[in-house]
Amino acid sequence: MIRARNLPFVATVLIFLIAYGLCALQFPNMLSFRVVGNLLTDNAFLGIAAVGMTFVILSGGIDLSVGSVIAFTSVFVAVLIRAGVHPALAFGLALIVSTGFGALMGLTIHALKMPAFVVTLAGMFLARGAAFLISTDSVPISHEFLKTLKGLFIQLPDKGKLSFLAIVMLLAFALGVVLAHRTRFGANVYALGGSEQSAELMGVPLRRTMIQLYAFSGFMAGLAGLAYTLYTSAGYSLATVGVELDAIAAVVVGGTLLTGGSGLVLGTLFGVLIQGLIQTYIVFDGTLSSWWTKIVVGLLLFAFIVLQRLILLISERRAAMRSAAGE
Amino acid sequence: MKKFRQLRPQLLALAVVLVMVGLISPGFFSVTVQNGRLYGSLIDVGVRVAPVALLAIGMTLVIATKGIDLSVGAVMAITGAVAATLVADGHSVPVVLAVSLALGLLCGIWNGVLVAFLDIQPIIATLILMVAGRGIAQLITGGVILTFNDPAFSFIGSGAVLGIPMPILIWLAMGLAVGLLVRRSALGLLIEAVGINRRASMLVGVRARFLILATYAISGLCAAMAGMIVTADIHGADANNAGLWLELDAILAVVIGGTSLAGGRFSITASLIGALIIQALNTGILMSGWPPEFNLIVKAVVIVTILTLQSPAVADELTMLRDFLRRKGAQK
Numbered sequence: 001m002i003r004a005r006n007l008p009f010v011a012t013v014l015i016f017l018i019a020y021g022l023c024a025l026q027f028p029n030m031l032s033f034r035v036v037g038n039l040l041t042d043n044a045f046l047g048i049a050a051v052g053m054t055f056v057i058l059s060g061g062i063d064l065s066v067g068s069v070i071a072f073t074s075v076f077v078a079v080l081i082r083a084g085v086h087p088a089l090a091f092g093l094a095l096i097v098s099t100g101f102g103a104l105m106g107l108t109i110h111a112l113k114m115p116a117f118v119v120t121l122a123g124m125f126l127a128r129g130a131a132f133l134i135s136t137d138s139v140p141i142s143h144e145f146l147k148t149l150k151g152l153f154i155q156l157p158d159k160g161k162l163s164f165l166a167i168v169m170l171l172a173f174a175l176g177v178v179l180a181h182r183t184r185f186g187a188n189v190y191a192l193g194g195s196e197q198s199a200e201l202m203g204v205p206l207r208r209t210m211i212q213l214y215a216f217s218g219f220m221a222g223l224a225g226l227a228y229t230l231y232t233s234a235g236y237s238l239a240t241v242g243v244e245l246d247a248i249a250a251v252v253v254g255g256t257l258l259t260g261g262s263g264l265v266l267g268t269l270f271g272v273l274i275q276g277l278i279q280t281y282i283v284f285d286g287t288l289s290s291w292w293t294k295i296v297v298g299l300l301l302f303a304f305i306v307l308q309r310l311i312l313l314i315s316e317r318r319a320a321m322r323s324a325a326g327e
Numbered sequence: 328m329k330k331f332r333q334l335r336p337q338l339l340a341l342a343v344v345l346v347m348v349g350l351i352s353p354g355f356f357s358v359t360v361q362n363g364r365l366y367g368s369l370i371d372v373g374v375r376v377a378p379v380a381l382l383a384i385g386m387t388l389v390i391a392t393k394g395i396d397l398s399v400g401a402v403m404a405i406t407g408a409v410a411a412t413l414v415a416d417g418h419s420v421p422v423v424l425a426v427s428l429a430l431g432l433l434c435g436i437w438n439g440v441l442v443a444f445l446d447i448q449p450i451i452a453t454l455i456l457m458v459a460g461r462g463i464a465q466l467i468t469g470g471v472i473l474t475f476n477d478p479a480f481s482f483i484g485s486g487a488v489l490g491i492p493m494p495i496l497i498w499l500a501m502g503l504a505v506g507l508l509v510r511r512s513a514l515g516l517l518i519e520a521v522g523i524n525r526r527a528s529m530l531v532g533v534r535a536r537f538l539i540l541a542t543y544a545i546s547g548l549c550a551a552m553a554g555m556i557v558t559a560d561i562h563g564a565d566a567n568n569a570g571l572w573l574e575l576d577a578i579l580a581v582v583i584g585g586t587s588l589a590g591g592r593f594s595i596t597a598s599l600i601g602a603l604i605i606q607a608l609n610t611g612i613l614m615s616g617w618p619p620e621f622n623l624i625v626k627a628v629v630i631v632t633i634l635t636l637q638s639p640a641v642a643d644e645l646t647m648l649r650d651f652l653r654r655k656g657a658q659k
Contacts, residue, residue, distance in 0.1 A: 114639075126628075132619075132620040295466070
């Protein structure tokens with residue numbers, strides 16, 4: 001028996017598999033490992049950002065700064081590399097900056113008792129503005145180190161490749177799963193999302209958890225920025241506008257409740273893959289315009305939210321019946 | 328007078344921003360009359376603020392019910408696309424207006440039904456239309472920027488009555504109409520009651536579901552007006568960029584105006600002042616001749632400053648400080 005809590009996750013996985021099956025029926029080539037490999041590579045940066053977003057949403061918060069932080073990181077790294085800094089050092093610096101930025105937002109949310117929505121919105125402007133300040137041009141980069149990184153991959157059957165980016169994304173999800181389900185931090189985040197007041201009464205350190213939480217989201221956004229830089233081989237301050245919305249959509253489609261407290265990190269992976277699948281299908285079809293992606297994602301969002309409502313209603317009714325039977 | 332005192336922080340912030348902009352660019356306050364129409368940077372602020380001001384009116388009511396409407400930018404794109412298509416097909420202006428407004432209302436009702444009757448969280452319920460809306464708008468325009476040439480419809484964006492540009496008149500009239508509607512009846516009070524505690528308000532007999540639906544419907548209507556002003560102004564519909572990120576500016580305007588995102592007490596006038604602050608900042612930065620790269624940074628810093636001063640934590644501190652000073656004064 002599947003627990004009602006996990007039903008959205010199961011539904012997401014099922015929908016992904018069925019949709020993939022339908023696509024494969026129409027275009028048999030979609031079953032190849034090459035397509036699967038590309039699906040993972042093309043959505044790597046979104047997936048990485050979505051891991052951080054999952055935690056923030058699990059806690060009942062939201063992080064609107066993700067897209068801007070990705071753009072900032074990519075420009076920051078690109079300009080540093082152009083100036084002759086070794087990419088590894090630039091990557092490290094970028095991660096420190098993005099993590100610190102996230103921590104600062106977490107601290108602000110806690111200390112000023114302001115809604116996460118407003119604070120991260122200001123953070124979104126700030127990060128995008130900082131990216132503009134560094135450079136408004138697209139900065140192309142090339143370096144032996146980057147070529148080596150891009151050259152790393154695991155060979156799959158029939159010319160498929162599990163690229164470095166795809167591996168990083170899968171590792172990010174693995175890290176997310178461990179953090180969420182096997183650490184004190186994860187338990188604190190779930191508790192916070194259930195009810196902030198109860199969490200505090202239970203002894204969850206609100207201030208520390210809040211800072212860690214947004215620092216983690218900032219770190220993941222920074223990592224996503226690095227993945228994006230590697231993916232496009234350039235840094236551009238106008239890039240990845242609105243990625244935070246894609247990430248939020250992926251988290252919700254992945255079965256996480258936006259009110260917080262309930263959801264699985266792994267569900268988000270499938271949320272990302274479903275969005276990627278729609279894009280892949282549009283590419284394969286060739287006649288559909290890319291704006292169908294938006295409409296279908298909107299419809300999926302709607303379907304999942306209604307599904308979640310129904311599950312909640314059913315489980316509440318079941319609980320009511322059980323308590324009535326017990327008396 | 329009491330009303331004025333409540334608005335004091337917002338008016339002060341607006342005055343500070345205006346004076347700062349005036350210091351940076353001296354010509355800012357000069358207003359001239361040319362061809363029977365007012366011209367000048369101040370007037371420009373009033374015209375440019377129209378979309379955000381209109382959105383902020385609807386957004387204020389929605390936020391007062393503890394909701395949020397992320398879809399307004401997308402609704403602007405949809406109504407703009409429809410209006411442009413109708414105008415390009417040669418329909419008369421009243422038909423275009425009626426259809427576009429009805430469409431905005433419909434979008435608002437869709438959001439309202441999701442929030443009020445399906446009990447979906449507002450931020451996610453309106454996210455659906457925000458994500459899908461731009462796709463729908465592109466579906467309508469066929470993915471191109473639809474242009475038209477119709478002086479009658481363009482009047483909404485660039486015309487003037489008695490020397491005052493139309494956009495200014497539209498947002499002032501809408502603000503006045505909605506403001507009077509909620510403040511000269513019990514509606515405003517009931518909306519605040521729903522926002523503070525929906526369950527309690529329902530128990531005392533407030534029709535909370537209907538009220539929430541109505542606020543989203545008004546928000547959709549405001550978005551439709553904003554969409555038409557933008558479309559009329561640029562003589563075309565750009566499904567990709569019309570109203571892009573304006574929902575965030577509108578939310579900021581409401582928050583700067585002092586309406587809490589947690590619902591409850593609201594002020595449409597304060598939200599409109601908030602919108603003016605944001606626009607004065609935008610225009611000011613443009614006129615200052617600074618590189619445009621600074622825009623977002625300056626905006627973010629000013630907004631963070633205003634919000635920090637207004638935040639519950641700092642407000643508590645300030646109250647304590649004031650009480651402390653007063654006690655000290657009394658001892659002397």
